[in-house]
Amino acid sequence: MIPACALAALPRGEAFRLDTVEPPIAVFHTDDGELYAVDDTCTHQDASLADGWLEGCEVECPLHASRFDLRTGEVDAPPAKLPVRTHGVVVEDGTVYVVPSDLPPNLPPGARARTA
Amino acid sequence: MTTSSLPQSLITTLPGGHYTDENVFALEQARVFESMWTCVVRAADLAKPGAFKTVQVGRESVLVTRARDNSIRAFLNVCRHRGARIRTEESGEVKRAFQCPYHAWTYDLEGKLIAAPNLTKMPDIDRVEYGLVNVHVREWLGYVWVNLSDEPVPFEEEVQGQIVERLGDLGSIENYDIPNLGLARRTVYDVKSNWKLIVENFMECYHCATIHPELTEVIPEFAEGLATQLSVGHGAEFGEDVEGFTVDGSAGADRIDGVSEDQDRRYYGLTVRPLMFVNLVPDHVILHRMFPLAVDRTIVECDWLFRKDVVDSGRDLDSSIELFHRVNVQDFEACERTQLGMGSRAYAKGGVLVPSEHHIGAFHEWVLDRLGTSLA
Numbered sequence: 001m002i003p004a005c006a007l008a009a010l011p012r013g014e015a016f017r018l019d020t021v022e023p024p025i026a027v028f029h030t031d032d033g034e035l036y037a038v039d040d041t042c043t044h045q046d047a048s049l050a051d052g053w054l055e056g057c058e059v060e061c062p063l064h065a066s067r068f069d070l071r072t073g074e075v076d077a078p079p080a081k082l083p084v085r086t087h088g089v090v091v092e093d094g095t096v097y098v099v100p101s102d103l104p105p106n107l108p109p110g111a112r113a114r115t116a
Numbered sequence: 117m118t119t120s121s122l123p124q125s126l127i128t129t130l131p132g133g134h135y136t137d138e139n140v141f142a143l144e145q146a147r148v149f150e151s152m153w154t155c156v157v158r159a160a161d162l163a164k165p166g167a168f169k170t171v172q173v174g175r176e177s178v179l180v181t182r183a184r185d186n187s188i189r190a191f192l193n194v195c196r197h198r199g200a201r202i203r204t205e206e207s208g209e210v211k212r213a214f215q216c217p218y219h220a221w222t223y224d225l226e227g228k229l230i231a232a233p234n235l236t237k238m239p240d241i242d243r244v245e246y247g248l249v250n251v252h253v254r255e256w257l258g259y260v261w262v263n264l265s266d267e268p269v270p271f272e273e274e275v276q277g278q279i280v281e282r283l284g285d286l287g288s289i290e291n292y293d294i295p296n297l298g299l300a301r302r303t304v305y306d307v308k309s310n311w312k313l314i315v316e317n318f319m320e321c322y323h324c325a326t327i328h329p330e331l332t333e334v335i336p337e338f339a340e341g342l343a344t345q346l347s348v349g350h351g352a353e354f355g356e357d358v359e360g361f362t363v364d365g366s367a368g369a370d371r372i373d374g375v376s377e378d379q380d381r382r383y384y385g386l387t388v389r390p391l392m393f394v395n396l397v398p399d400h401v402i403l404h405r406m407f408p409l410a411v412d413r414t415i416v417e418c419d420w421l422f423r424k425d426v427v428d429s430g431r432d433l434d435s436s437i438e439l440f441h442r443v444n445v446q447d448f449e450a451c452e453r454t455q456l457g458m459g460s461r462a463y464a465k466g467g468v469l470v471p472s473e474h475h476i477g478a479f480h481e482w483v484l485d486r487l488g489t490s491l492a
Contacts, residue, residue, distance in 0.1 A: 046234045062231035063220045
């Protein structure tokens, strides 16, 4: 379990980019108050999903408008083809923790080379 | 020709080269259009966040948009990465960001760089420093002015000062409630003429009786050839039997509420240097914005604004609009005809201004002063 940020520092509608892990993880706080964590890197091209747009339970990549379902990581809109990996989120004593997935990430070509 | 050789009635114009020389135009782009407040967009045309317009200001394309907080922003329309033009259309709407179509550098509506391929691998790139270049913006009278200089002269001094100089105060123009009027018509004229000829033409009425028969019927004093702009606060009175500012003198639309009794049945014309004219009549406002594209080509956008309820009612405003549309066509034909003579050796040293045009000499001095040149 990795501490990400204080819950108070992550208002609804915002995202936190946890870059102390490789690959980085994005934690989203939806307008409905849910917390989700997925790999921060879009599976299509190296871009930060935390910099993207959160709408409901979806995030849209700021570069090419691929959309991912934060609950499952599945692609809702192309050009991305592969899902983003999802992670567990736990809140304890006002701190948001990420429980990283054991599965291999789906990273885009550039990012893959660097993190291999 | 020296001025001493001229009859007392006459003063000289600028030499013809000032209307044909690319170098003079380049200097005007830098020292006039890119250094002053220019009125570029009607604020209501940017209806909601993400709506944008691109306008030419001097040598620059400027992207004018409305940010999330509804404030109006303007940027140089150039990607900070490799210089590609961000948007090439005249107007449009983005959902939440401006993205360069070349490498997908992406900027939010405040101009900040928010995404780019591999940007997270380059944490040393400051997203504000590498955001779109901001341009000074001011909203007034329902229009947006931009100023491309680093340290603009205060808007109050440069723009509002000219209104006060002409009308005596700002209240006189605010009476027309321009921000709350509705747009009934916009006509864009592509005029094959130097911008200064269009300004000079607007400043004098020596031509009125010759080329503006309809206007002179409505405002008989224009036949005297004197510009309304000569005395502070003067509005030219409608003819006795004229009911409204229309092409045939028939009744116009409902009067704008704030217009005072003194302002009723009068026409006020204002030149707001460098590139704007405002025409005030009791029931509508006609506003010209100029975009000089070349030494011999100027785009003029003309808006006809009436009370919103008048516009929304769908009533026929053609007779009102037709009057100044004809004036525009008549004026711009004259400017194009004049442009043809600017390169002639007959005009190499310029022409002359008669007494009712002498105030145009002050405009010429103003231009030369801005350019840092003189005709010594």
